[in-house]
Amino acid sequence: MATATTGVAEACAAAKRAARGLATAEGGTKDAALERLAELLGERTREILEANAADLADERAAGLTEALRDRLALDEARVQAMAAGVREIVSLPDPVGEVIEARTLASGLRMEKLRVPLGVVAVIYEARPNVTVDCAALCLKSGNAIVLRGSSYAERSNGALAALVREAVAEVGLPEDAVQLLAGGDRSQLAELASAEGLVDLVIPRGGEGLKHALKEVATVPVIYAASGNCHVYVHEDADLEMARRVAYNAKVQRPGVCNAAETLLVHSSVAEALLPVLLGDLADAGVELVGDERAGAAGGGVEVGPAGEEDWRTEYLGMKMAVGVVESLDEAIEHVNRYGSGHSEAIVAGSEEAAGRFTDEVDAAAVYVNASTRFTDGYEFGMGAEIGNSTQKLHARGPIGLRELTTIKYVVRGTGQVRE
């Protein structure tokens, strides 16, 4: 198949060459490629589903958990959802060329600070084939070439999708080599990608802590980890307890397998006995396994709460389990969140502006919520459009990584012969 270039260096070099043509492409041309991609996803659904069926039938997929098989599986609705996602990206403004600042300098020079593409973005991901399309579409729109590295067990699905992206890109006259797919399966590819200085401008791994640690050891190219979320909901003493019950339940249960779901509930001691029996009852009824400190267990009104150890406060369960702690003060809550949190999304439910303000000021995280669920940290919800992941880093991108976060800046300075005195 045309898209499966297995050599990392070769794929990155081809992407780098193509990136130059893409960087100066008109917004309309890039949008036309994306429109065509959305069409092709519709026209060639059967082809995609056949590739996906072959992946699912392959022995490499035999050892997958039911959850992973579900993430790998495609059907007509999922392919339609991909096309809809691509059309949404078309509707977003082109970030390239945006003038962030313009001024005439003391020297008389005219300076513009412009948004420009990064160049080549590598994305490392697992299971879900739709990531192939989402990430390629975001990179194309932001003028970047992309090197995709998916799971080996999704090879045929990813290959079929990447081939359609390349076809759409070529049809509008842009360089199809701007989209590269590595076959996957070989762990050494990760190190090669993450050290491809001069060829790759940014690596975005979408995966767990294992992937993160593996890359940290070897990366010389900049990496943005779209990784873990150990998120908290803290209920202050002056909270509206009905609101707290709703917010905490939603943060845990509505979609427990994602990074902005809550993992730990902290409750001020003065409201623990009023809140915990009902809230923990709701959670237990929904099937959430609860662990907690002694006081949470005692205040739980008979709901079963297992003992929580140090490890529980640190863990992103990504599932139907929650740790519950009782604290004596706002300070203790902030301390706990800053100590154990991963800097993703943190919420306080509080009645007073003073407590809310201290929480938003002092908690060190990408997104801090007052009286709302942590589940809103998301490019769509934030009005940024689609996202390529969520960053818990502080540099370059913090929070949702959208089109703007896939760009860098360039100062363009025009003069009439100015020299420095």
Add this chain to the structure above:
Amino acid sequence: MATATTGVAEACAAAKRAARGLATAEGGTKDAALERLAELLGERTREILEANAADLADERAAGLTEALRDRLALDEARVQAMAAGVREIVSLPDPVGEVIEARTLASGLRMEKLRVPLGVVAVIYEARPNVTVDCAALCLKSGNAIVLRGSSYAERSNGALAALVREAVAEVGLPEDAVQLLAGGDRSQLAELASAEGLVDLVIPRGGEGLKHALKEVATVPVIYAASGNCHVYVHEDADLEMARRVAYNAKVQRPGVCNAAETLLVHSSVAEALLPVLLGDLADAGVELVGDERAGAAGGGVEVGPAGEEDWRTEYLGMKMAVGVVESLDEAIEHVNRYGSGHSEAIVAGSEEAAGRFTDEVDAAAVYVNASTRFTDGYEFGMGAEIGNSTQKLHARGPIGLRELTTIKYVVRGTGQVRE
């Protein structure tokens, strides 16, 4: 001396603790600390000069080149210049708390994207003691704690200056541990600093390629290299040749030891014979050693031009030497710049908007100039105020690293009990 904490882990941990107090400090309090620092620099000049004299008399300074000794040496005027620099930083707007974006989301949530401090910034630098004061002042103003790691031969000068910064910080009631100075001299400190995850949020090395490579191997903390500038001036066929002569001369000669000085001159073949004899004559008269390709030598009108090898096109001379090349086209010039340039500052001298536009679009660098000297890439010149260095990276900061580049962002989201459907 109170400031010289030699243990890296200890210094970073102390800075981290202090950073929290600094992050929420009022702008007025931070400015008061800086005002006091400027005063102290005046009041205690003798103390500073004595420490500096002791450094210069020390055997560690005996082996320094004359240029390095000059960079190390302080006098009353240089100390006054430091104080003036600090007062300029006071006059800049506080970046912390700046609302970058605010909107009401579809869910009814009120979202603000705010600028917040990074936390702890480590700066690695050589020779010039004024960097101690400049960087500490920039970090304080932007709400960051700082860990300074200077040269061992500047130990007493840096120590005296860091002690004054701490004194000023303490006098206004802020945590003095926000300013840490490592004694230097031990190369293993670099690796320890660059891998102090969870304690250090950003490392900024101000030094040559050697320091850069040493850190690339070991860094797990984000690093912004304030490093090399292999900058070019390209003279297009339709350039105003008098302007080209002035701009190229200035870019090379006005201050050859800095990163935004030009290292290579490229000239379109159709103007080489008209321009090079006068321009190369000017450069030779100023004491610039010239090397070049054959055609540059032939067009030079008798000015001595040595042979330039591959290595010359790659080299940042940082001194009175320049490589000269003749090209056949704008494409060839852009190709050369993108191949050999370090992505710092690149200039074209051209009469037509078309050539200028292609150069600014296609050259991949932090700053691209039309009809002006490369020497303008600088925080002051760009109206950003003082800078902590110049970044040739694409992520987070590109170009001058000023107060804004020393911050990250935080989304603060306020609701009335919203949950995700």
